[in-house]
Amino acid sequence: MFMGRFDATFVESKRRDDIRRERLKGDAMADQADTADKKEGADATPQWYILKVQVNREDHVQRELQRRVALAKLDKYVEQVLVPVERYIEVNKNGRKREAKRKLYPGYIMVKMVLNDDTWFLMRDTPGVGDFTGSYGKPLPMTPEDVERMLKTEDESASEQPKLEIPFSVGDRVKIKEGTFQETVGTVASIEADGVITVEIVFLTRITPVQLEYWQVEKVEVSQS
Numbered sequence: 001m002f003m004g005r006f007d008a009t010f011v012e013s014k015r016r017d018d019i020r021r022e023r024l025k026g027d028a029m030a031d032q033a034d035t036a037d038k039k040e041g042a043d044a045t046p047q048w049y050i051l052k053v054q055v056n057r058e059d060h061v062q063r064e065l066q067r068r069v070a071l072a073k074l075d076k077y078v079e080q081v082l083v084p085v086e087r088y089i090e091v092n093k094n095g096r097k098r099e100a101k102r103k104l105y106p107g108y109i110m111v112k113m114v115l116n117d118d119t120w121f122l123m124r125d126t127p128g129v130g131d132f133t134g135s136y137g138k139p140l141p142m143t144p145e146d147v148e149r150m151l152k153t154e155d156e157s158a159s160e161q162p163k164l165e166i167p168f169s170v171g172d173r174v175k176i177k178e179g180t181f182q183e184t185v186g187t188v189a190s191i192e193a194d195g196v197i198t199v200e201i202v203f204l205t206r207i208t209p210v211q212l213e214y215w216q217v218e219k220v221e222v223s224q225s
Contacts, residue, residue, distance in 0.1 A: 046079050047141035048112050051123060052130035055107040058083045061128040062109060068122055077114040084110065084150060088165045100165075104153060108133075115139060164195045166214050174199060174217040181210060185220055 053061045062083050069078045084104040089097050113119050120139065123129055132139035142150075168174060172188045176199065186201035195214045200207050 044114050046077075046112050046114050048110055048147045049115070049139055049141055050133040051109045051111055052133060053107060053109050054128045054130070057128045058103055058106070058109055061126065064128065065109075065111070065123070065126055068126060072118070072122055074118055074122060077116065077119050078111065080110075080112040082110040082112075084153065086153070086163075088163050090165045105150075110142075110150065115141075164193065164214075166191055166195060166197075168197065168214060168217070168219060173220040175220050176201075176210070176212065176217050178216055179212070186210070 051061075062081050065078075065081045069075060069081075085101045086104055087099055087101055090100050111123065115138075124131065134140035168188050168191065170188050170191060173185060174188055176182055176184045176186070181201060181203075184201050184203075186199040188197055189200045189209060190198040191214070196211055197214045197217070198209050198211050199217060200209050202208070
């Protein structure tokens with residue numbers, strides 16, 4: 001009789017221990033899953049990174065990255081591959097204007113993406129790509145301040161009218177290439193945004209201001225004596 005009660009008590013105690021162990025195991029697994037979800041959620045947030053690339057091959061590398069991302073079906077992780085540029089107006093020797101572009105940061109590309117093993121390998125395995133900036137181990141994302149500054153510059157360049165590229169500064173010595181005062185040397189007194197410059201020349205023993213298009217003059221190299 002005593003042994004029967006002992007056996008029943010032992011079985012009940014063991015059952016309770018098993019239930020307790022299963023509950024603890026379940027709690028541990030839930031904690032691990034929650035931690036993994038939080039980590040995945042943090043890693044799954046796209047951030048901006050900077051890639052070092054070969055100078056003068058930024059556009060080619062950009063197209064190649066976009067092509068490889070599409071082939072690898074990693075579009076959901078790589079949102080944007082950007083080569084920041086600014087637009088400007090240049091004028092040839094005949095006075096004809098044309099719009100041109102230049103890289104704001106030669107040798108660098110901005111990439112907005114989720115960093116994981118697949119995207120990291122794809123970026124570094126693309127010809128023309130050197131490495132991520134700050135990648136002493138795991139690549140470091142850009143700071144919010146740097147992102148705002150670089151994207152603001154890109155957005156301003158895209159939304160504004162292209163700026164005229166004027167290769168002179170106030171005080172430069174220039175020679176007039178055509179017109180009434182052709183071959184006359186003077187000094188740049190002012191420069192307007194539309195490309196009109198005022199050159200001060202000596203005419204009839206007096207300093208005389210002359211307004212010209214900036215492409216009508218050329219810079220005179222001052223010899224160092």
